[in-house]
Amino acid sequence: MSTTTSTLPPEFQDNMESIRIMGFWIFLTTDLVLFGSLFAVYVVFRSLVGLGPTPHQLFVIGPVLTETLILLTSSFTCSLSLYSARINRVPGAIAWLIVTLGLGMSFVLLEIHEFASDVLNGHTWHQSAFLSAFFTLVGTHGGHVSVGVGWAIMLAIQIGLKGLTLTTRRKLYAFALYWHFLDIVWIFIFTVVYLSGIA
Amino acid sequence: MPIQRWTLHLLRLLFPPQVLLPDIVAIDIGLTVAVIVIGVYLTRTRRWGWLWHEWITTVDHKKIGIMYLIAALIMLFRGGVDALMIRSQLIAPNAHFMGAQQYDEVFTTHGTVMIFFMAMPMVFALFNATVPLMIGARDVAFPRLNAISFWLFAFGAILLNMSFSIGGSPSAGWMSYPPYSELLYNPGVGENYFLLSLQVAGIGTIATGINFLVTILRMRAPGMSLSKIPVFVWSALITSSLVLFAFPPLTVALGLTMLDRVFGASFFTIAHQGMPMMYVNLFWIFGHPEVYILVMPAFGVFSEVVPTFSRKPLFGYEAMVGSLLAISFLGYGTWVHHFFEMGAGPSVNVFFGLSTMLIAIPTGVKMFNWIFTMWGGRIRLTVPMLWQLAFIPTFVVGGATGIMLAAVPGDYQYHNSYFLIAHFHNVILGGTVFGMLSGMYYWWPKMFGWKLNQRQGTWAFALFVSGFWLTFMPQYFLGFEGMTRRMATYPAGLGWTTLNLWSTVGAFVMGAGFLVMVYNILWSRRYRDWDVTGDPWDGRTLEWSLPSPAPEYNFARIPMVQSRDEWWAMKQEGRTDEVKISATTVHPIHMPRNSAMPIMLAFAFFVGAIGLIFAWFWMAILGGLGVIAALAYGSFADYSEVEIDAKHVLQTEAQLGRVES
Amino acid sequence: MTKTRRAWVFPAIILFGGLLTPGCGSDYVVFHPAGPVAQSELNLIVLSAIVVGVVIVVIWVLWAYVLIRFRDTPHNTAPYWPHWQHHRVLEVMVFVFATVALVVVAIPTVHKTYVLDRIPSRHPLVIDVTSLDYKWLFEYPVQHIATVNYFYMPTHRPVLFQLTARSPLSAFWAPNLGGMEYAMPNRVLPLWLEASHSGVFRGRNANFTGIDFWRMTFMVHAVPKKTFSHWVSQVQAAKHPMTRATWRTLLKPTVTPPLRYSNYPSWTFPQRPTAFTVKGLEYVPTKNP
Amino acid sequence: MDHEHPRRPQAPTGHGDEVELALLQPKMHATQFPSLQITGYILALVLTLLAFGMVAYHWVPVPSLIPIILVLAFIQGALQMGIFMHLREGRGTTWHLPVLALALFVGLGIVGFSIWIMMFKSGVS
Ligand code: HEA
Numbered sequence A: 001m002s003t004t005t006s007t008l009p010p011e012f013q014d015n016m017e018s019i020r021i022m023g024f025w026i027f028l029t030t031d032l033v034l035f036g037s038l039f040a041v042y043v044v045f046r047s048l049v050g051l052g053p054t055p056h057q058l059f060v061i062g063p064v065l066t067e068t069l070i071l072l073t074s075s076f077t078c079s080l081s082l083y084s085a086r087i088n089r090v091p092g093a094i095a096w097l098i099v100t101l102g103l104g105m106s107f108v109l110l111e112i113h114e115f116a117s118d119v120l121n122g123h124t125w126h127q128s129a130f131l132s133a134f135f136t137l138v139g140t141h142g143g144h145v146s147v148g149v150g151w152a153i154m155l156a157i158q159i160g161l162k163g164l165t166l167t168t169r170r171k172l173y174a175f176a177l178y179w180h181f182l183d184i185v186w187i188f189i190f191t192v193v194y195l196s197g198i199a
Numbered sequence B: 001m002p003i004q005r006w007t008l009h010l011l012r013l014l015f016p017p018q019v020l021l022p023d024i025v026a027i028d029i030g031l032t033v034a035v036i037v038i039g040v041y042l043t044r045t046r047r048w049g050w051l052w053h054e055w056i057t058t059v060d061h062k063k064i065g066i067m068y069l070i071a072a073l074i075m076l077f078r079g080g081v082d083a084l085m086i087r088s089q090l091i092a093p094n095a096h097f098m099g100a101q102q103y104d105e106v107f108t109t110h111g112t113v114m115i116f117f118m119a120m121p122m123v124f125a126l127f128n129a130t131v132p133l134m135i136g137a138r139d140v141a142f143p144r145l146n147a148i149s150f151w152l153f154a155f156g157a158i159l160l161n162m163s164f165s166i167g168g169s170p171s172a173g174w175m176s177y178p179p180y181s182e183l184l185y186n187p188g189v190g191e192n193y194f195l196l197s198l199q200v201a202g203i204g205t206i207a208t209g210i211n212f213l214v215t216i217l218r219m220r221a222p223g224m225s226l227s228k229i230p231v232f233v234w235s236a237l238i239t240s241s242l243v244l245f246a247f248p249p250l251t252v253a254l255g256l257t258m259l260d261r262v263f264g265a266s267f268f269t270i271a272h273q274g275m276p277m278m279y280v281n282l283f284w285i286f287g288h289p290e291v292y293i294l295v296m297p298a299f300g301v302f303s304e305v306v307p308t309f310s311r312k313p314l315f316g317y318e319a320m321v322g323s324l325l326a327i328s329f330l331g332y333g334t335w336v337h338h339f340f341e342m343g344a345g346p347s348v349n350v351f352f353g354l355s356t357m358l359i360a361i362p363t364g365v366k367m368f369n370w371i372f373t374m375w376g377g378r379i380r381l382t383v384p385m386l387w388q389l390a391f392i393p394t395f396v397v398g399g400a401t402g403i404m405l406a407a408v409p410g411d412y413q414y415h416n417s418y419f420l421i422a423h424f425h426n427v428i429l430g431g432t433v434f435g436m437l438s439g440m441y442y443w444w445p446k447m448f449g450w451k452l453n454q455r456q457g458t459w460a461f462a463l464f465v466s467g468f469w470l471t472f473m474p475q476y477f478l479g480f481e482g483m484t485r486r487m488a489t490y491p492a493g494l495g496w497t498t499l500n501l502w503s504t505v506g507a508f509v510m511g512a513g514f515l516v517m518v519y520n521i522l523w524s525r526r527y528r529d530w531d532v533t534g535d536p537w538d539g540r541t542l543e544w545s546l547p548s549p550a551p552e553y554n555f556a557r558i559p560m561v562q563s564r565d566e567w568w569a570m571k572q573e574g575r576t577d578e579v580k581i582s583a584t585t586v587h588p589i590h591m592p593r594n595s596a597m598p599i600m601l602a603f604a605f606f607v608g609a610i611g612l613i614f615a616w617f618w619m620a621i622l623g624g625l626g627v628i629a630a631l632a633y634g635s636f637a638d639y640s641e642v643e644i645d646a647k648h649v650l651q652t653e654a655q656l657g658r659v660e661s
Numbered sequence C: 001m002t003k004t005r006r007a008w009v010f011p012a013i014i015l016f017g018g019l020l021t022p023g024c025g026s027d028y029v030v031f032h033p034a035g036p037v038a039q040s041e042l043n044l045i046v047l048s049a050i051v052v053g054v055v056i057v058v059i060w061v062l063w064a065y066v067l068i069r070f071r072d073t074p075h076n077t078a079p080y081w082p083h084w085q086h087h088r089v090l091e092v093m094v095f096v097f098a099t100v101a102l103v104v105v106a107i108p109t110v111h112k113t114y115v116l117d118r119i120p121s122r123h124p125l126v127i128d129v130t131s132l133d134y135k136w137l138f139e140y141p142v143q144h145i146a147t148v149n150y151f152y153m154p155t156h157r158p159v160l161f162q163l164t165a166r167s168p169l170s171a172f173w174a175p176n177l178g179g180m181e182y183a184m185p186n187r188v189l190p191l192w193l194e195a196s197h198s199g200v201f202r203g204r205n206a207n208f209t210g211i212d213f214w215r216m217t218f219m220v221h222a223v224p225k226k227t228f229s230h231w232v233s234q235v236q237a238a239k240h241p242m243t244r245a246t247w248r249t250l251l252k253p254t255v256t257p258p259l260r261y262s263n264y265p266s267w268t269f270p271q272r273p274t275a276f277t278v279k280g281l282e283y284v285p286t287k288n289p
Numbered sequence D: 001m002d003h004e005h006p007r008r009p010q011a012p013t014g015h016g017d018e019v020e021l022a023l024l025q026p027k028m029h030a031t032q033f034p035s036l037q038i039t040g041y042i043l044a045l046v047l048t049l050l051a052f053g054m055v056a057y058h059w060v061p062v063p064s065l066i067p068i069i070l071v072l073a074f075i076q077g078a079l080q081m082g083i084f085m086h087l088r089e090g091r092g093t094t095w096h097l098p099v100l101a102l103a104l105f106v107g108l109g110i111v112g113f114s115i116w117i118m119m120f121k122s123g124v125s
């Protein structure tokens, strides 16, 4: 199993850049434990509804399914962006990145809309431990997605300015990892929070 | 008079009535004077630029290590003063040296400062100072992130210490259990300080964990396989991985409490069906691994110190590494032993009681292996070795009482009593503090280039250790007499008086030991005993192959490692010339460039944290924008480097006598 | 070298002083059990102390031996083995030693944890305990009386304490009778204790709840059955019931002297404990409402 | 552990020796059509809609419903990791894999144990 530098994927050809990618992976694992803790809180608090609504009463599944499909699609377009970068198509990489961040933004907007309508119905997180856990778990994910959108914007600018260098390739790769990771977290939110909630 | 009202209002916000105690005012004045004196001194000697270029913006792991060490020693003093205040209050029944509120604040800050702002930075000081040198690397994997970690820690520490004079200290204990820590029982900003200072420092800690994990896995010199790295490096590796998975639950626990307090959520409140025990659960998912985070580096230090001063290789390297792995793994599954009393049921308690006990096996393997390392060796009683020698008999007592605590029905009687206080000081001081001090004395010459006086060091050691035994042994018996922790004072007639007196006397003996140690450092700095060899202890690992202190690029030539105690092997086989370079082989070296971004980023966090503490949301948003700006700036600036040209390297090495003729 | 050696005398003296001070006076509440629960816990404490004591002694002896024998002095005749770093048999022995010691502690730990979780009687006396800020409220649901900061219990009859709190998390601890258990808001936890001889015992809150936490103590009067019924009828006869107004004063964060009430409103204690409901006399977890 | 060095093309020696930019020759391993990505996308959609259908249209009885959709979520997570997250790419030893496994273990442990602990199963203590 001897690998020479040139047969490695491009992001790993430079040693320092490959070390940075590994650092990012490790960061994602800590984020995974962070979400694990939030899931633990949510699962334990699910039934602590007090005088507030139960999950069943609260959730409207239609918009959530839309959010899910949007995020899945953005995950796909994100992988296309990395794919374009790997076949050295700068415009493709940037274009798919922009599509991705656009989808991410619409996901965030839909989520804000969902939260806002809950709050307007009087279901603030003050109302019960369940609502606190719900808003926090889903909100933390949403916050991560928003950060990802900001990051994607900067990345698109950087790739536009500098082209595909060692550094921008590594950044795009890290961004893709982040984005897919959030997608996976969302799948679990969709399953554990929403689907289980209305089941 | 609206202006007057507003000023009064502002003043009251900044200095709530309980803060206007004469002692605090005195300390505030003292602090202000100290800051002014330092400022004037720096201006007079024109040192501002030096401070900025050499230290504040540095990304050099060696300098960051020194800054961590200084911060940790200052915090040891701060936490130690708190400890002496605690002990002074408890010296006699019905004492009113402090009021109850102030006592509560003092033990809370004592615990918080000691664990998060003394022990953790002390550990990171040693990691930073030595790990890259021990693995033959020129720096850590992410030097700028390393500086960010340090500054986040520093601003976290400033936040916690600020609480004392601006707004009020936290007073709910170092683990801040809700609902007591919720607004209902704890209005005011003290608790917010606790939550946010730990949050800010915690982010830095996670970053350090990532950094050292990657450094050790990816930056080793050629030939240095994982089975050849020194055990201290193993301990750093494993500690880092514990940090990775222990801190996120803490982040969540603190974050949710903050949401409750500042944003009106209902996680751990009594009302709205909040569930405070979930905080306790999350806190200890972090808290138990945390105590191993504190002790494993000490185990690592001892695994370096014992072989060096016994002139023998470490006994059972594989077992030593394996037991570290086993402890860290088991350490994730024991946390319920901190709340056996919550009624989770016998099966839960039995499971966690047994998993706790299991840790005695790998720890026991280590204890015996250190003894076997000394067996058949030649023991030199240097100061680092003395600390190690005190560690073995002390730690075994603390560990043994830990096993007693893990016997579930026994814990129903010990929980929250002074037996518990004695247990954990026994392991924390006997393990972590002895270990870190041992490491400090051991690596001091490597960090600073001069040695600490041995005779004074021995006295500091003797006073500190004897004070330790006198302080904490009586506390076990106080536990059996039914004395619980966190009592602001106690009535006479319960039989607690004598033992408490002993304990207080012991604490002051420890204080004296600490003072001798400070004197030791200052004296040794005044009459510097330079270490010209780079290898003052006849060491075994790679850091001793370098001059003291190491040049900024550490290794002019990256060593090709062949065996475990590589430097020892070089000395034995007469290969020491391998570290020298020649004019033909020298290359220019790229090093990361200093950056102001880390301190700016940490400062933005600081501003945001203050905004959240006082619920000044505009300020929190400002801080958030600052963070984004710093990150964006960092992203565009990329990792810039400076080149140290070959001539300069050659010159430096020649001065150190490390160029082949 | 002599200087170093002198420095060692100091810790040695203090160590012995520290170990010799404690005796076994009656102040050592944990060592003077007055009931089966505390007795059983004490037995485990003693057993575990002996086992870990053996471990400590073994380590100390080895440590002292090595330290004396293998010093780096010019005329030391001890062997020097600069390459000795493995010994399979020794390593296995250490492993076995620790494991055996642990098993000795672990078996009774498991056994007792389960035993202490089952109340040994179908007819316990039930006392509902509420931790209020800086005081303890005891209510007898059958006798319909209530006391503050002290209570009577008959000897030789298991008592089932049902613990809850209208204050931050507290811990109910009467060391002579047995170990502690949390009293927490929103939840009722069961704890059983029994007195096997009469006496007056101290109890206290063992979990920090605020500035007057250290004053939050109570007295347990364990008395023969007759005396107990007598006391109950005395309290009932006093015609001094707890009212809504008294309850409100009790809720305030204050320290109070012992008090007693001939009756109390039932809503002062959670009717439907969140987690438990009575089924026969077995306490089983219920689903949330 | 000992075998990793021969595999490593050059020693990681700090910041000194980065590969020259010109040497960089990105090569695609796959074909010129992103078929892997498309497969992944379709699989994700199918799994999501399957889970959704089970809940919304009661395709399976309630008791086994939640375990089944959880299993579906795990399958989808694994697929996404494998296909989109380039899980096995790396240089030298791919260290992120064991760390990731550990994190999963810890994360699931936190969830599982928390549920168990918070059931308050004590009879009498
Ligand atoms: C450095 C820190 C450190 C370390 C290393 C340990 C190590 C251990 N601790 Fe400790 N502990 C704390 C710091 C630490 N602890 C703190 C800070 C608290 C309280 C926090 C608070 O409430 O504020 C605490 C509380 C605490 C509790 C909770 C008590 C309570 O709240 O009621 C328990 C209970 O099981 C416990 C057990 C143990 C055990 C079994 C070990 C074991 O790891 C010890 C293992 C070592 C040995 C056993 C000695 C060597 C072994 C041999 C020689 C082999 C043979 C030995 C035997 C067979 C016995 N600890």
Ligand code: HEA
Binding pocket: B076, B077, B079, B080, B081, B083, B084, B086, B087, B107, B108, B110, B111, B112, B114, B115, B118, B119, B172, B173, B174, B175, B421, B425, B428, B429, B433, B471, B484, B485, B486, B487, B507, B508, B509, B510, B511, B512, B514, B515
């Ligand atoms: C690393 C952790 C660490 C360390 C090193 C220490 C060190 C000490 N601790 Fe600490 N302690 C904790 C962690 C630690 N502690 C924690 C987590 C708690 C729980 C808090 C809580 O309940 O929330 C606690 C609680 C605690 C209590 C219980 C308070 C209570 O519950 O009411 C006591 C009481 O004796 C105590 C004492 C001491 C003493 C005497 C020292 C000594 O070792 C201190 C050493 C002394 C010095 C280093 C002195 C410094 C020098 C000077 C001040 C110069 C002046 C000198 C003279 C005038 C002679 N500690």
Ligand code: CUA
Binding pocket: B284, B287, B288, B289, B291, B334, B335, B336, B337, B338
């Ligand atoms: Cu510490 Cu569990």
Ligand SMILES: [Cu+2]
Binding pocket: B288, B291, B337, B338
């Ligand atoms: Cu512990």
